[in-house]
Amino acid sequence: MLRWSRVNNMAPDSPDRVDYATALTGATLPAPYASILDSSGFRMTAQDSVDAVRAALDAYLDPYVQDTLGSAQAVREVRAAGGGFTARIVLGFPIGGYQAQLTAALSGQLAAAGITAPLAVDLESDIRPHAVQRNLKPLGEIRNIVAVASGKGGVGKSTVAVNLALAWAAQGARVGVLDADIYGPSQPLMLGLAGQRPVSSDGKRLSPLISHGVSAMSIGFLIDAEQPMVWRGPMVTQGLTQLLEQTQWGALDYLVVDMPPGTGDIQLTLAQRVPVAGAVIVTTPQDIALADARKGLKMFEKVAVPVLGIVENMSVHVCANCGHTEHIFGAGGGARMAQEYGVRLLGELPLDAHIREEADGGRPTVVAAPESARARAYFEMARHTGAALAARARDRSALFPKIVVEET
Numbered sequence: 001m002l003r004w005s006r007v008n009n010m011a012p013d014s015p016d017r018v019d020y021a022t023a024l025t026g027a028t029l030p031a032p033y034a035s036i037l038d039s040s041g042f043r044m045t046a047q048d049s050v051d052a053v054r055a056a057l058d059a060y061l062d063p064y065v066q067d068t069l070g071s072a073q074a075v076r077e078v079r080a081a082g083g084g085f086t087a088r089i090v091l092g093f094p095i096g097g098y099q100a101q102l103t104a105a106l107s108g109q110l111a112a113a114g115i116t117a118p119l120a121v122d123l124e125s126d127i128r129p130h131a132v133q134r135n136l137k138p139l140g141e142i143r144n145i146v147a148v149a150s151g152k153g154g155v156g157k158s159t160v161a162v163n164l165a166l167a168w169a170a171q172g173a174r175v176g177v178l179d180a181d182i183y184g185p186s187q188p189l190m191l192g193l194a195g196q197r198p199v200s201s202d203g204k205r206l207s208p209l210i211s212h213g214v215s216a217m218s219i220g221f222l223i224d225a226e227q228p229m230v231w232r233g234p235m236v237t238q239g240l241t242q243l244l245e246q247t248q249w250g251a252l253d254y255l256v257v258d259m260p261p262g263t264g265d266i267q268l269t270l271a272q273r274v275p276v277a278g279a280v281i282v283t284t285p286q287d288i289a290l291a292d293a294r295k296g297l298k299m300f301e302k303v304a305v306p307v308l309g310i311v312e313n314m315s316v317h318v319c320a321n322c323g324h325t326e327h328i329f330g331a332g333g334g335a336r337m338a339q340e341y342g343v344r345l346l347g348e349l350p351l352d353a354h355i356r357e358e359a360d361g362g363r364p365t366v367v368a369a370p371e372s373a374r375a376r377a378y379f380e381m382a383r384h385t386g387a388a389l390a391a392r393a394r395d396r397s398a399l400f401p402k403i404v405v406e407e408t
Helices: 020-025 046-058 099-112 157-170 233-245 265-273 287-302 333-341 353-360 373-390
Strands: 004-006 042-044 075-081 084-091 119-125 145-149 175-179 209-211 214-218 254-258 278-283 307-318 344-351
Touching (some): 046 084, 046 099, 145 157, 145 265, 145 287, 157 214, 278 333, 287 307, 287 333
Antiparallel strands (some): 209 214
């Protein structure tokens, strides 16, 4: 509850004292208290004004967090500074590019509460490891493994995966990509790394290749581009496990795993063996793709991997000549599926010829044209995905001692 004080009841030497006559005549009050003096001559003390600002900020409903900043415990500090206030906000996802947008929104939140003093926001990112399947533990220095999956091929899953990774990196996170699509590895081409080979510094583990600030590993780095992978399921899962565990990833906030399409034995085994913090389901709006996407979602539910949300790819076609938009594959399919299963709609991405050209050229959209409308859709999707993961339970395994039983 706010504590109000009559201005003429303050100590004569108080720096917050304002003569009652001054308040009644409308003379200028010391900032930042002028905006919080009511018509009856009551005004808040310095601490009360900070409390009022914090209460207003705590009540702000963030569009990415999808909860109030207070519930997310994001407002860490509020203090009076100069003629206004400074708030320290900490979010659990990459915040690059979000500073101006959030500051404007929070200033509007204060104005709606009758507080017109200027607000400065110190925005920080604190990406924590999140819980994985119960029988698994997070892998080494990799804080979060995020699987990007689809129920069927041809929906643009790999394009979504690489742009998600690159968007997170551009927003300030440490990111890696594991191309788990053994039969059709596409990340070497999309990242401009085709023909390159990883090396090993110790003869035991491979060093990932680096492209656009992202660490990458793929079976495509180890075989010829035209060589088919005629492996059966057990060989595929063993090979991918080795790529994951025998790569010197270093410290990563996110490792994006571009999963093979489908819901067969390979996908199920990978979902059971890889410690995944969350999965993203990629689909198009059409019913035939949504039917298979539902199977993918159910597969992750069966192995206790939380589904962060749905990405609707090829949502709307944008004409390269006139800019006309058209829903070629239908509209709203991803939103309906998200609502049906109680998960988030993480993004609706355009069907644009430039996206294909940029990926084929080794410079995906968020790198090739970061200021374009098509890139903004990927950046929004990345921020929504990071926020969805930040809302999940954190990994607590490091808090418990490791118990070893030895024979004596």
